Amino acid sequence: MIFPLEVLFGQLLVGAILLGGLYSLVTIGLALIFGVMRILNIAHGEFIIFGAYTAYWITSLMGVDPLLAIVLAIPVSAFLGYIVNRLLIRGVTKSFDAPIVSSFGLLLIMQASMLIAWTGDPRSIVTPFTAESIHVGPVLLPIIRLIAFAVSITILTLLYIFLSKTYLGRAIRAISQDSESAATLGIPVQKIQTFTFVLSTVLAGISGGLVALLLSFQPTFGPEFLLKSFVVLALAGVGNIPGVIAGGLILGIGESYGSFFLGSGLRNVVAYAMLIILLLARPRGLFGGRAVREV
Amino acid sequence: MSLQVRNLTVEYHRDIEILRNVSLNVEKGLVTALIGPNGAGKSTLMKTLSGLLKPKHGDIYLDGVRLNDLPPDERVKHGLAVVLQRRSVFPQLTVRENLQLGGWRIRRDQRLFEDTFSEVINLFPDLKPRLDDKASSLSGGQQRMLEIARSLMTRPKVLLLDEPSAGLSPLMVKLVYRHIKELKDLSITIFLVDQNIQQCFSVADYLYVLELGEVKGGGSKMELSASLSDLIRGWLYLEQGGKVGGG
Numbered sequence: 123m124i125f126p127l128e129v130l131f132g133q134l135l136v137g138a139i140l141l142g143g144l145y146s147l148v149t150i151g152l153a154l155i156f157g158v159m160r161i162l163n164i165a166h167g168e169f170i171i172f173g174a175y176t177a178y179w180i181t182s183l184m185g186v187d188p189l190l191a192i193v194l195a196i197p198v199s200a201f202l203g204y205i206v207n208r209l210l211i212r213g214v215t216k217s218f219d220a221p222i223v224s225s226f227g228l229l230l231i232m233q234a235s236m237l238i239a240w241t242g243d244p245r246s247i248v249t250p251f252t253a254e255s256i257h258v259g260p261v262l263l264p265i266i267r268l269i270a271f272a273v274s275i276t277i278l279t280l281l282y283i284f285l286s287k288t289y290l291g292r293a294i295r296a297i298s299q300d301s302e303s304a305a306t307l308g309i310p311v312q313k314i315q316t317f318t319f320v321l322s323t324v325l326a327g328i329s330g331g332l333v334a335l336l337l338s339f340q341p342t343f344g345p346e347f348l349l350k351s352f353v354v355l356a357l358a359g360v361g362n363i364p365g366v367i368a369g370g371l372i373l374g375i376g377e378s379y380g381s382f383f384l385g386s387g388l389r390n391v392v393a394y395a396m397l398i399i400l401l402l403a404r405p406r407g408l409f410g411g412r413a414v415r416e417v
Numbered sequence: 418m419s420l421q422v423r424n425l426t427v428e429y430h431r432d433i434e435i436l437r438n439v440s441l442n443v444e445k446g447l448v449t450a451l452i453g454p455n456g457a458g459k460s461t462l463m464k465t466l467s468g469l470l471k472p473k474h475g476d477i478y479l480d481g482v483r484l485n486d487l488p489p490d491e492r493v494k495h496g497l498a499v500v501l502q503r504r505s506v507f508p509q510l511t512v513r514e515n516l517q518l519g520g521w522r523i524r525r526d527q528r529l530f531e532d533t534f535s536e537v538i539n540l541f542p543d544l545k546p547r548l549d550d551k552a553s554s555l556s557g558g559q560q561r562m563l564e565i566a567r568s569l570m571t572r573p574k575v576l577l578l579d580e581p582s583a584g585l586s587p588l589m590v591k592l593v594y595r596h597i598k599e600l601k602d603l604s605i606t607i608f609l610v611d612q613n614i615q616q617c618f619s620v621a622d623y624l625y626v627l628e629l630g631e632v633k634g635g636g637s638k639m640e641l642s643a644s645l646s647d648l649i650r651g652w653l654y655l656e657q658g659g660k661v662g663g664g
């Protein structure tokens with residue numbers, strides 16, 4: 123016999139894990155840029171929201187399937203990433219603080235531009251299965267969350283394989299460890315950094331598309347995702363992809379149980395509290411070793 | 418002629434010149450060494466040759482190709498490889514992955530890549546049993562050998578070695594120099610900078626002396642060995658700020 127409280131906790135756990143997978147994908151773009159270019163991209167959340175809007179408008183205006191819309195939005199995110207890297211990031215990457223300032227400026231520009239273009243009205247992508255769930259025993263699995271989780275984990279797995287098994291992926295990891303040394307081996311560091319920046323904006327765009335499937339969003343929601351990415355990075359220790367996945371799941375679980383006990387209004391407080399406690403207790407992250415600088 | 422440096426002047430800050438009108442030649446198939454006291458500008462010259470620093474003026478030619486405006490990765494394409502003074506292995510990658518990345522330039526030519534990999538591993542057999550270990554797990558001397566092996570994967574025309582004995586135990590220094598001698602026997606062109614004068618003399622065909630950013634002279638081992646003790650006494654005088662000795 124299953125007690126209702128156990129069912130409730132089980133339901134919370136499943137929801138948390140499904141959300142945590144998305145948090146991992148939300149974070150990985152930020153981790154890539156930080157690892158390879160040593161840039162803390164403050165505008166990372168805006169790239170996510172921009173991806174959400176792109177998928178939303180492709181679905182609304184062209185009437186295509188939402189998942190196909192996320193795929194169609196990839197070139198738009200890539201183009202934006204290329205332009206931003208070309209105009210705002212390259213040339214200021216030699217110092218640590220200049221890209222932070224320029225990406226903060228980018229945050230304000232993107233947020234204001236999206237507000238002017240698309241207003242502050244909350245939006246979301248509604249699919250035929252938005253309200254559908256499947257039963258696994260007494261626990262309900264919302265189909266849309268399952269899809270978002272599966273897409274997130276698939277992309278993260280493919281990214282892991284790309285970084286560990288391909289030549290280009292190894293070069294990206296090498297640059298994240300020692301870009302000067304990589305350059306002296308003939309590895310085109312600047313080109314690969316540009317590629318990595320574009321890749322990270324594409325990943326942010328895809329995660330934005332998935333966010334649009336799960337939640338309502340507005341142009342001002344970017345910093346909230348930036349905060350969540352910081353927490354996951356703090357958990358992972360700016361480290362490897364498995365660490366980011368684990369960090370996302372822990373954040374999802376912490377937020378879900380925290381908001382259950384403290385109230386949903388305090389959901390972000392839980393994330394902030396986790397960030398502060400981690401920075402005080404384990405500044406290298408739960409999974410960060412002494413010299414982990416890999417992506 | 419392989420590598421030519423003409424009137425090279427380098428400054429880190431405006432009007433503070435670290436190198437002044439440095440000119441030298443690195444002949445094909447020979448080991449050329451640059452010796453000098455601390456702060457002479459030896460590593461600055463290596464960084465400038467490899468493209469990590471830009472000269473104020475002067476020219477660098479490799480087999481007639483002017484390298485001045487090329488970034489480090491483009492210089493590798495033209496045949497210039499460098500082993501930096503500091504530790505520069507990718508610590509989280511395996512020894513094999515480090516070597517593979519050295520072969521970035523030839524990665525699309527599978528046969529050439531595999532042949533080069535085999536040649537390099539045969540030159541550095543100590544690395545063979547460690548291929549799947551992380552580079553960070555190697556000792557300091559093994560890491561230095563990996564760095565040299567990795568640079569050979571670029572199939573260089575000229576190999577620049579910046580202080581290959583720095584930070585190593587005497588035993589490891591001997592081992593590293595044994596490998597440098599093997600490379601010399603294979604007629605690999607090497608430009609070597611080291612504070613270890615004894616080891617430099619043991620492998621070099623020609624030596625230049627750099628003091629306070631200027632080339633003070635050069636010659637074969639025979640030519641320089643007669644004045645070596647005077648040179649070293651002078652360096653000690655320079656390194657101690659000219660307060661003792663009789664430079």
